[in-house]
Amino acid sequence: MTQPPSQPPQPDGFGTPQQPPGQGSFGTPPPPAQPPQPGPYAQPGPYGQPQQAGPYGQPQQAGPYGQPQQAGPYGQPQQAGPYGQPPQPGYGYPPQYPGAPGVTPPPAGGGRGPFRGRPGLIVAAAVAGLLVVGGTVYAVTSGGGGEKPVAQRSDAPKASGTGTPADPGDGTGGGADPENLNEGRRSGEAKVLWYKSAPDAPASGADAPGMWITGKTAVKAAYKQVFGYRVGDGDPAWAPITLAQKICAVTSGRSADGKVVVAYMNGSSDRAKCNQLQEIDLDTGRKGWTATVADGGLFDTTISVELTISGRTLMVGRSQSGTAYDLGSGHKLYDKKKYGASCFPTAFAGGTKRLVEVASCGVGGGNEHDEISELDPATGKVRWTRPVKKGWSVERTYSVDPLVVYMTNEDKKAWNISTLDAKGTFRSEVKVDEKFAPECGWALLARDLQGCQGVAVDANTLYLPTDTNGGANEIVAVSLADGKAKWRTKSPTDESMYPVGVEGGKLVAYVRPSYDSGGQVVSIPTTGSGHTTTRLLQNPQHTADIEDGFYDGAVAWVGGRFYLSSTRLTGSDDAKEKLMMAFGN
Template identity: 30%
Template sequence: MTQPPQPPPNDPSQGGFGAPQDPPPGGFGAPQDPPPGGFGAPTPPPADPYGKPPAAPQAPQAPQAPPPGGYGSPPPAGPPQQQPGYGYPQGQPPQQPGYGFPPQAPQGHGFPPGQAPQPGYGFPPQPPQQGYGYPTTPMQQPQQPGGDGPKKFSTQSRIIVAAVVAVALIIGGGVWFASGDGDKKKDEASTSSGTKGEGKGGSETGLGGGKEKAPANIKAEVGFQLPQPKVTDVTTVAGSWMTDKAYVKTGVNEIVAYDLVKGTKLWSIPLGGQVCAATQHLTKDFKTAIAFEAGKRTAAKKYQACTQIGALDLATGKLMWSKSVTVTTSSDNAARFDEVTLSGDTVAAGGTEGGAAFKLADGAELWRPKPSTDGCYDKGYGGGEALAVVRKCGSYDDPQLVIQALNPTTGAPLSSFKMPPGVEYASIVSTKPLVVAADVGDTAGDGSGISDFFSIDPASGKLLTKIAVDGEKYAASCRSTKVESCQHLAVGNNRIYVPTEEHEGTGEYGNTNEIVSFDLTTGKPTSDRADAGDRYTMFPLRMDGGNLIAYKEPPYDKGGQVVSIDGGTFKQTVLMDNPGDEAIRDAETSFSSDYAEYLYGSGKLYISETMISAPRESSLGDKEYLVVSFHAS
């Protein structure tokens, strides 16, 4: 996964959006090895969601004591599994096992990078290096292997292990079918639309159930298409919301509401400057929050400081309030913010100069973290049903990240979890349950920003489980410089749902993928598996009660689809099937899914850009859209 392009710093002479940005990943030297005993309770290698039998167990070792102030709960009694090193044995390149074949011994976090998607329309080509405050670009060459990773099994050993596993499965009453060369695998009790194996829900579990139902006619029509506004430089247009009456989108120095179907302009909210951050969280009465620049951009001053926090009433089309705060109580300089979020009645904004929180109703300041002698500051917040913060401490070249659950009204920490060494950035995936994503030691290797998910108990701050997600298998991503920016995943039913990477389908040509899940208590893969189907690829959009809403990217001759996946049976229901006409399909697929915002609700789909720029010479003849929409009835 590539990271989206970001606008240049607000003002080069002033250090951009606040204090100098954190150094690029990998800037602190070689990745650190994990501490003895791992980051919490050792977890046996989970069964692979693709249906492969588990690798041979490692020989038990004597338990090792966790490091001082360990990362999570102490390990349980019994010998822990051997921890794989971060990398592969020197001189032995990693080998990806084919679908349906027994995996090799654990290889640690994958190093080979993924394929970099092409920039979407409106995104200028990015140089292959990082600048301060810019997102990670995909690596073009595999990293050099390092560390003393576990040795691979010999071919004979793998044959013996596979035979033992097969016998065990037959004795246990299960039959495992596998085929090589990228063919799909199915458990005897599984289908492409749902499974009934261990860890499944089903009607008796209470999983499933949502508001989104298939309309009488799932064949969608084009709603409206909005052209990109003309700008002369890279401009952030992040922020899109749906109300019961309008689709609302960030424009240039304004927020604009459009009719849900026709796209006619209903109202606009003028702003003093360009939106630089927005939250997707929305109250039941359609209020939300944004951060915007202190003044309009001009030819003489192209970049403005992102210092203004504001609350929007999307039901009435009003800017309820806007304000800035000083860096400290003794300073007159306005604090600059990188992001903003919403939790209940609390608006929280964070950045390299610290954070602040305001009351949604009137903008009254609720709290502001006090200056810290150890260099700690609130990098950013995660909102929604609860509030959590990524707090960065330590020195510039030896940072320490702490995840805290907060009281939204007072800002008081309810619990703290110390991230392991080697983590320079972390993203909050969900606050209830509390799930954090990070690239430990820069080992993801694919630019996704995710090597592991951390499931944390918000009451005690203890680590419930750590889920390793191989960058060669899974396709979710987070922006390293943003705390609340993860995409192509969803959390619900005490699971985290992620898409797999694309791979060959069963047809003659075209790739496909699946959505699978992991249990947030055990860290193990569940039997959940939803297949995109030949030549389609899919990723989660959001939860709908206990169901999952997902978008299917289309092949060259069809339109996209929106499906609902039952949380209990994992059966798919098509909610929307978009037209396959060439012109319509070209408009729908002109957006890069890594950089666009997708909103679906009540039979309506909106796809919009988050960043635009001046047209490139190579794209002058192409239509560039700010928004395209579809509706089914």
């Protein structure tokens, strides 16, 4: 939220001064730091073929898939960036998880609103048709050594009480508007449907991952609990589920029948592992099967795991392998382990019908490189494999179907966004000379392939937000056929606008609140000649500070309602922390 002219930064929802422009979570993501370098898939040429000559008889530099790099938008070679600045941390090189060696963890306070909570890239993907932004974390699990995971049925939760209790302030809710937030609402502004405070968290902070919206229920995880609210009024849909220890991973997506899986620690000591799985029905709050994930090898433990759903398969990832479970029963299906001479699965990304694996190969040798494979979710059989050139790392998947990947080359300080077709063949790469500003989450011991929001993809187009350090920006529609810009649209206010998803042939985007106006949900036609924004929802001005103060916010647009929630609790005692908020007409 920018401040009015000639005024100092105002305190945000947590009572701490906001950061000045340019210091927010996006961190000024850069384009390539030097003229285009050979891309991830460029051998001397595609599959070892000689390079083609450029337009003036000189060899063109190869792109990430062995394709010639393109010049900038005005025919000049691409520069380090629009401002000639060197790359900043956070875009090309997503940060490590708080607590990793040499890494400063996120601040302990200060709400910065949706898409401003973490440095790095973000992708907004439409998960299970919900347009939920915010992704799964994908690490790789292993199957070797240790006991096999055992699935078992757990007890169902106690039935929730009846009536509409007062909001106790612990996140369980009660009553649609206990704080009278709709008092003073102006004509044309949306209603605050409900607003929930977060449960108490330790002083060191706690994760509040995941947000799942069905036709009936809005479900949110926070610290050791999972809460379910009725979408219309925020009343408890079922009694909160309390787990024995803190939640350490969740599936960002859900199954077709409304099931998710959360992982929680097996203890509270420094040696505890993230190896306990719990299936949950989103609409009923019923706890289904449980399982304990076994350790793999010496460097392949369950200190950190990542979860993804693909069809009826749950893939649990560690750092060097993966274990698949049947989502209906919790029975183990297969392991994905080391293959070839030295290739270790290190990350997974899942969609309705596809499961993608990224492996690290030749580590410590002379041919270090990544490989991308598509797996049959039910059997783990490899459908195709695509090697990536040495020096390039597959960091994110902006979409699984179609497959759009974001890659970095740390040595060359370069990045690349490319699309692969259904057979793993290179289709196109982004050729737009621009600074883009999606945001990605933290990752511990793993690549969080789907942990991004602020980006949307449909069958033919990639939608990326440009970066202006918090001011008015643009959304650029990039063709997946040739990587060129199809059109661009500017934010309707002086605040940044970010894609949320595609619905009914229109792009849905979120416009951040300003000092004198609440945020907006807008739609943009994806076809035709006009791409102006149409306002779908105008959030109230008098709750703009609350809206802006959601730390590390995730957003969703489902059924004409707009939801936002925190994904990290600071543990601050200065004020009651925010957990979730819903707006609608």
